[in-house]
Amino acid sequence: MTKKVCVIGGGIGGLAVAIGLHQQGVDVEVVERDKDWKVYHVGIIVQANFVRALHQLGVGDQAVAAGHPHKGVRFLAAQGRLLAELPGETEVDGLPADLGLTRPALHEVLTAKVKELGIPVRLGVSFESFEDKGDAVEVKFTDGSSGSYDLLVGADGNYSAVRKVLWPDAKPEFTGQGVWRYNVPKPAGLEWTEMYVGAENGFHGKAGYCPLTPDSMYIFAVIEEPGNPRFAPKTLAEEMRKRLEGYGGTMAEAAAQVIDPDLVVYRPLEACIMPDPWYQGRVVLIGDAAHSATPHLGQGAAMAVEDAVVLAEEISTREDIDAALRAFMNRRFERAKLVGTSSIMLGEWEMHPENAGDPVEVTERIRKTLAEPV
Numbered sequence: 001m002t003k004k005v006c007v008i009g010g011g012i013g014g015l016a017v018a019i020g021l022h023q024q025g026v027d028v029e030v031v032e033r034d035k036d037w038k039v040y041h042v043g044i045i046v047q048a049n050f051v052r053a054l055h056q057l058g059v060g061d062q063a064v065a066a067g068h069p070h071k072g073v074r075f076l077a078a079q080g081r082l083l084a085e086l087p088g089e090t091e092v093d094g095l096p097a098d099l100g101l102t103r104p105a106l107h108e109v110l111t112a113k114v115k116e117l118g119i120p121v122r123l124g125v126s127f128e129s130f131e132d133k134g135d136a137v138e139v140k141f142t143d144g145s146s147g148s149y150d151l152l153v154g155a156d157g158n159y160s161a162v163r164k165v166l167w168p169d170a171k172p173e174f175t176g177q178g179v180w181r182y183n184v185p186k187p188a189g190l191e192w193t194e195m196y197v198g199a200e201n202g203f204h205g206k207a208g209y210c211p212l213t214p215d216s217m218y219i220f221a222v223i224e225e226p227g228n229p230r231f232a233p234k235t236l237a238e239e240m241r242k243r244l245e246g247y248g249g250t251m252a253e254a255a256a257q258v259i260d261p262d263l264v265v266y267r268p269l270e271a272c273i274m275p276d277p278w279y280q281g282r283v284v285l286i287g288d289a290a291h292s293a294t295p296h297l298g299q300g301a302a303m304a305v306e307d308a309v310v311l312a313e314e315i316s317t318r319e320d321i322d323a324a325l326r327a328f329m330n331r332r333f334e335r336a337k338l339v340g341t342s343s344i345m346l347g348e349w350e351m352h353p354e355n356a357g358d359p360v361e362v363t364e365r366i367r368k369t370l371a372e373p374v
């Protein structure tokens, strides 16, 4: 019998799981709270496992075409001296391993596929309540409608309302750092993500940039922000520039171009890594709702899309929902936990360099691990 699934949240994980389920013959629909379906105008860095998972959903080529492939990640000292070079791991069907792309470009790739497949997406709608009846989950929506489903997927991000219903005590915690982001023109010939380890400006953290398109790149600075301060919007460019003072190399020129406070995206880092299982009965969390990490390994999007691919496989190949969700957890939990706990540890090392291990070793080991199929 055809299974029926409702996905709460039309972000990266929600759209990916809808595509995967639809392709496996499951009857799937999506509700998305934001009536305009907008995403931040920021860049995201992704790696081999993200490209492979999108390829499995039939949109790998489109994502690569929408972004800018590059050679991998380099670690530099604050003044720009090369410390280590980690080339991209494992090319999938000739697709590149390391890719930078804008969040709107990725959104366009996923929404175009959802539209092409005819998957219903209701915008400006969320759930009002849901009740697991054992043989089905009954959902009431904020537009007054209701439905009965074999499975409800909470793909509603870091501040998940679905998680709040089932795990009211779980919430994202501030990790001590904030991330500053800004897009600038890309110098010709830049073909790596470059990360400057440490800072010589009184701030604790790191900075770097990633190519996004042939002509643009985005700068990021991950910095300890004691007390989780709020910044007045008009000061954001000045605050970001302060955090980029003293760096050499390409960063010195890039930092000078951070001038428009309206174009700075600042976010305190808040993580929430749920224990196994991420499901109760017929309701399951995926993506940030289940395991939001800090951006230190650039894996948030990849983990959401991998969750989606694996959940779609397990739901469509097993009759029993409970068995499918257990199989999903068996394939996903350790991998997502590795990313989450290692990302938080890298942030701790940046804030406490006196007790730090080797971030290059950790990054290289995890890049290799994640390049292997799930």
Ligand SMILES: Cc1cc2nc3c(=O)[nH]c(=O)nc-3n(C[C@H](O)[C@H](O)[C@H](O)COP(=O)(O)OP(=O)(O)OC[C@H]3O[C@@H](n4cnc5c(N)ncnc54)[C@H](O)[C@@H]3O)c2cc1C
Residues within 6 Å of the ligand: 008, 009, 010, 011, 012, 013, 014, 031, 032, 033, 034, 040, 042, 043, 044, 045, 046, 125, 126, 127, 155, 156, 157, 158, 159, 160, 161, 162, 181, 265, 267, 286, 287, 288, 289, 295, 298, 299, 300, 301, 302, 304
């Ligand atoms: C500024 C920024 C930069 C980032 N950079 C990177 C990067 O470089 N590389 C990387 O891999 N990751 C990056 N991430 C993380 C990455 O974006 C997330 O890990 C990823 O989006 C998780 O996907 P998701 O589907 O779980 O959540 P989201 O993509 O956040 O999607 C959640 C969706 O659910 C909707 N929603 C929320 N609540 C409800 C509700 N109650 N009802 C209905 N809909 C709801 C939201 O509107 C949203 O559309 C970044 C995140 C941010 C904020």
